[in-house]
Amino acid sequence: MSILSVFDEKNPTAPKKVTPPKVRSPKWDFSDFHFDLPNPDATENNVFRRAYLIGLSMLFPEGERFFIRAVKRYADAIQDPQLKKDVKAFIAQEAQHGRQHEILNETFGQKYDVDSFLKNWTGFAFGFLEKLSEKYIPLGGGKLELAITAAAEHFTATWGAAALKSPSFAAFESQSIKDLIYWHAIEEIEHKHVAFDVMREVSPNYFLRTGAMLITGVLIGGLSAWGFSHIFLEEIKNHLKEGKPLDIAQVIRSIGYESFDKDGMFRQFAVAFVTYFRPNFHPSDMDDQALFEEFASLVDERTQKVA
Ligand SMILES: [Fe+2]
Numbered sequence: 001m002s003i004l005s006v007f008d009e010k011n012p013t014a015p016k017k018v019t020p021p022k023v024r025s026p027k028w029d030f031s032d033f034h035f036d037l038p039n040p041d042a043t044e045n046n047v048f049r050r051a052y053l054i055g056l057s058m059l060f061p062e063g064e065r066f067f068i069r070a071v072k073r074y075a076d077a078i079q080d081p082q083l084k085k086d087v088k089a090f091i092a093q094e095a096q097h098g099r100q101h102e103i104l105n106e107t108f109g110q111k112y113d114v115d116s117f118l119k120n121w122t123g124f125a126f127g128f129l130e131k132l133s134e135k136y137i138p139l140g141g142g143k144l145e146l147a148i149t150a151a152a153e154h155f156t157a158t159w160g161a162a163a164l165k166s167p168s169f170a171a172f173e174s175q176s177i178k179d180l181i182y183w184h185a186i187e188e189i190e191h192k193h194v195a196f197d198v199m200r201e202v203s204p205n206y207f208l209r210t211g212a213m214l215i216t217g218v219l220i221g222g223l224s225a226w227g228f229s230h231i232f233l234e235e236i237k238n239h240l241k242e243g244k245p246l247d248i249a250q251v252i253r254s255i256g257y258e259s260f261d262k263d264g265m266f267r268q269f270a271v272a273f274v275t276y277f278r279p280n281f282h283p284s285d286m287d288d289q290a291l292f293e294e295f296a297s298l299v300d301e302r303t304q305k306v307a
């Protein structure tokens with residue numbers, strides 16, 4: 001027995017309340033999204049929120065393809081028949097998210113330089129970091145990549161729950177943007193256990209799990225800040241070129257809300273990060289079932305209309 005197995009977390013008695021993921025196939029073209037609207041309260045007009053949404057959307061397609069690669073590698077090692085099914089649904093859901101965010105990113109690309117950011121961040125994350133992990137981590141970086149995926153999925157599920165409660169997301173005028181956010185958010189909640197349970201089957205070690213969370217916290221924090229700044233700098237340049245003042249007070253108010261309000265996203269991310277260090281933590285410990293159910297029927301109705 002390896003000395004590290006003392007820290008193994010396999011805990012089959014832990015309660016697991018999970019909804020099996022369901023594959024939906026919406027197709028939005030986002031033609032109802034406009035960068036500026038007459039309604040001053042529309043979220044489309046908020047420079048901070050626009051940069052935040054675009055910054056995240058630029059990370060999703062290739063980030064989610066990395067999650068698929070990391071989980072797929074261990075698909076054959078899974079014993080639990082329900083988890084096997086959930087892995088298939090997880091892969092299908094993430095593939096759909098990637099495709100829809102790519103279409104959205106093309107819309108954003110009409111105004112912002114999306115392509116250079118996509119090239120730079122994917123080159124850094126997958127052309128450099130992933131290759132480094134594959135080449136130099138003993139026995140290959142697969143287990144670390146899976147643990148990073150489990151940690152990242154804890155953040156995307158946290159994002160999902162925060163997005164469903166967010167008044168600013170509800171205030172987008174574009175119906176297709178709202179539909180995309182709610183659809184992506186509920187599916188992140190729906191499959192939040194999948195990468196984690198695969199990790200628990202193949203390498204249930206506390207130090208691997210929490211070490212991966214430290215790396216993931218730095219990576220996701222850094223990449224999100226990079227994406228946000230890339231777009232926000234373009235906003236500043238555009239405002240200067242057009243001679244329009246930038247609403248700095250609105251930016252500060254938005255950052256303050258996300259950082260300090262109990263439902264603010266940055267605050268939720270910080271809580272999620274700390275909670276992950278609890279021994280025998282499981283994503284289903286975060287109870288967002290009522291919120292999920294409230295939005296799932298709405299999403300099913302909307303995606304049926306779109307599909
Ligand atoms: Fe996703």
Ligand SMILES: [Fe+2]
Pocket residue numbers: 094153156187188191
């Ligand atoms: Fe996900």
